[in-house]
Amino acid sequence: MDVFDEHRRFQAGRRWRKIGVAIAAAVALTGLSIASASADPAEEQPRHSFAEYQGIPISIFEYGPSADEAPTIVTTGGWPGDSSIFEPAARKLAAKYHVVRYDRRGVGESGHNTTEESNTLENLAGELGAVIDKTAPGHPVHTFNEAWGSYIAAEFAYRNPGRIASLSAIGAPSLDLQHYAMADVVNNPQTLPGNLAYAAWFASMSAPVLPELYIQAGATEAAFGALTALTGELPVHMTKEDLLASVSIYRANAPARLLSPEYDYLNVPVMQVFQSPTDNPDVISGLDRHTNNLWLTEIEGNHGDFGRISWPLVSSELDRAIAATEPTS
Template identity: 30%
Template sequence: MTDWQRTDITAGAVRIATFSYGDTTDSNRPAVVLVHGWPDTHHLWDRIAPQLAEHYRVFAYDTRGFGESDRPTDVPSYALPGLAEDLFAVIDAVTDGGSAHVVAHDWGSVQTWEAVTTPDAEKRIKSFTSVSGPNLDFLSEWARAQLASPTPGNIGRALSQVASSAYTGFFQIPGVSDAFFRAFGSEKVWTEFLHTIEGTPRENVSFAPTLREDMISGLKLYRANIRGKLARPEPRPTKVPVLEVVNDRDIALRPAIFDLTHTHAEKLWRKSGTSGHWLPYTNPDYLAETAREFIDFVENGTSSAPNTIDRARQLGKPLALTGKLAVITGAGSGIGRETAYALAALGCEVVLADINVASAEETATECKAKGVLTNVYELDVSKVAAVDEFAETVRARHGVPDIVINNAGIALAGSALAATDEQLDRLFDINVRGVISGSRAFARQMVARGTGGHIVNLSSAAAFTPSRDLGLYSASKAAVLMFSESLRAELAEHRIGVSAICPGIVHTNITSTTQFAGAADEDATRAKIDGFYEKRNYTPDRVARQIVDAVVSNKAVVPVTPEAEFGYRVYRFFPWASRIAARQKLNG
């Protein structure tokens, strides 16, 4: 376990065991107080404290009823106002009456919310990083809002949270829940529970010898607060800067319950990822870096590179992808441009890459108008070294992306026999190697970060619709499809989704630049095909909507247009029919 230095303070009649880590003598360094939840102690922070201690004076404490602090036997002693006073008492003690930044998890976050909504809290709490712990007054307000407007969506969100919180009803039953944890509250059982439910590395968990006792006494938190807060909410505002770290796979708390925080927090930021409830155990490096960046931002008014805090600022109700970073190649036109617009409209910061910088800048203008951070880079995806350099630049300047859209591509039609080697190399360098390079470079970053992500690769209906006039193009897109399916399997354990998007006949500028190998009059053939696509009038914005849906829903293969959906099923169930149709010439 981490080498903590213990001192005791008194909060009212309760003795609170308080701990420091590292050198805390330099008063010029900001103070950070770490607050644990149920059933943990200050050892929750064993892997985070050393990282924060490189920059700050770090303190933690065992909240009342846990670890080495006093354990009142009566339930009312665990009411939130008293717990908030404990936090203020700790801050006063470790800062000599000054102020501190607070990072809190689970019930530690719940009680810190009580503190930061206390009048003048901003004089003692400089910032609050909240992890997996809501303000119970805000939660009650949110639940009432869902019931007041019983649409299917609202009812679904409410029922989802009820299901996630069902265990709290069991915790309310004295005797029964106590007996359960006496029987099953061992360190071994709890370690295996976290490993099974969230994939938490066994070596990351740090429990106090009092774990079983902490589990039982900590049940008083539930009994003292939940029913009263849900029945009689009193939401109060806060001026303290707050960063909500929202975990999409939290088994206890659904992300939707945080939707009303912005109505009470004047200065609010939000970061989300595919982590679970016990983020301090499962991915301590990510949480330490996130907290450090936010604390530095509050201290200095600016964020160090990579700047992930600016995009996390929440000015209103969170959008579907608020705070996410998306990278789009081929963003200067067509599907890439429309996808950039769609992601920006949902709150994503966007990084736009294209071989034609001027066209990408045009896309950026509209994205910026939607109020999101936008940056443009020149990129030739056919160059592996250039893709790797681009990925590293994005990581260094903007952070690891949450969404990557490998969209850049070209078309080549006509006879496979007539195509030149130069045409063949260019087609596969862009369509296949470009997709693979982008996927590999950014997937490595996502895996290292450990909070999931999503990669979208643009394939085509041609991948499963053989054609005598599109053999080479079909081969390139079939490679993208199979690579995406295989990569999806490889990255599943890292919570990184991969989607292959397979549009059919979509009118973009790719048709006007398509080369037709072996055509007697290439310009006339191109004009005829482009005219047909224009009359078909399936616009790229409709594909962009499907891409966003694939990201949100983590879909594997998405045939987009009606003909793509038809062709996908024909090829799967009646391949002989596809082979017969493939003999038809593209231009009649």
């Protein structure tokens, strides 16, 4: 039995839940005319496929034209949750761009046979490379992410110079470069409370066993559910299965990279950072000294509701970054 057969069996329960939606869509399609070929991309169903990396199936959703017809934007989810937090943005961007949304290992419809060793940034960057090779072979791509999605894109850019045309991040774009930002401000008493809280989060999530105990007890789902209800964010789609399979991303990377980063400079044509009021500004302190072309844009809202509150600004800045880095015909 190959990895895809095994994965299909593993995902059977998820797929049965979607049969009703699929039947409804099929019935609706029978009533469409030939004119539907020019339907609004925001209303079209994404093209679903899988890539494989290290024996793990990676679930991919593509929107809009192909990579040969338009610039490609690649996005994935942070933690917790799968990539569906970027679903509304992907549909809007598909009017102009080839958009690729994928679930990283351990979440959504991707394989869940993960370990702490397999969740290193090096492996997650290789996984991103497999997605790009499948969906946009031979093309530089643009990335748009938040949190761990941004860290993965930065790792890929570091290991694969020239493959990322623009790297856009909501909040800090690189775990490694946060080391230098936090070192810059560590002696400033005014920044101490924010940095201690930030460090405490990473420390608690990187501890042995404890994060899994929180998840098993339902505390993580309850905490994030309360947060999204309080702030009005789009709900983060998470399951206990996803949380348990992916939480080791912290232990596998945060202590090592924050204390002993692998790189101190990231060369990309454009590094764009969207900074929200809920982000700690200290984690991007001095970032302009560690990359060649930093664009910093302040937005309203936060990582979950930017699409509702700040989308006109975010989308226009994405357009500007892509226009600045795409070759002219």
